[in-house]
Amino acid sequence: MLRERVLDATVRLILAKGTDAVRLEDVASEAGVSKGGLLHHFRSKQALIEGVLRRQIAIFEAVLPPSNSPPGSFTKAWLDAAIPLTEPRRGDPSDQVAVALLCAISGGSETLDVLREHYEQWQERLVTDGLEPATATLVRFAVDGWWTSRILGLAPPTGELYQRLRQDIADLVEPA
Incomplete structure (x- = not known):
């Protein structure tokens, strides 16, 4: 569930700003999770x-x-x-x-x-x-x-x- 929220947030950011603008901090914020929670599922951009x-x-x-x-x-x-x-x-x-x-x-x-x-x-x-x-x-x-x-x-x-x-x-x- 957390993993899907992170992926959904990433898709929204990609559609809005493109992949170059996607930052892990922004994804975590958009997904409503901590950066540590995001890094648990995805170790890097x-x-x-x-x-x-x-x-x-x-x-x-x-x-x-x-x-x-x-x-x-x-x-x-x-x-x-x-x-x-x-x-x-x-x-x-x-x-x-x-x-x-x-x-x-x-x-x-x-x-x-x-x-x-x-x-x-x-x-x-x-x-x-x-x-x-x-x-x-x-x-x-x-x-x-x-x-x-x-x-x-x-x-x-x-x-x-x-x-x-x-x-x-x-x-x-x-x-x-």
Whole structure:
């Protein structure tokens, strides 16, 4: 329970200020715990960031279908979990993907390796999802590019363009 409060507080701070601004003292204060209580569960900022990443991965994987699902199910779930049907606002629950990516990028090579390992597994699931492997990978690249654009503020699509692009990606997943 305390561990989850600390992770929740860290996610809120990451969404508000980014990972560079996250300090253990701030996390402890946001979580309503002592710094010693936080350090009992996470011995360093690195361990805390990796803990957030691992939890975000678990949340993401919880919405992905089992491997015996109908063709295209995994690719569609990948899209739906990462790019909502309606344009999200800052702090929207869909920003959880952004939290995971920010943690992986800022946590150093060991933390990034955690995400890389999962990406290898997810890519394998995508190419064996029953769609043309190149199409499933194209959907992944579109999703990854969308998040990179959103995280870095590189002119992410908005309004009608957001809707059109989201639909175009979804159309790749739908059987002809």
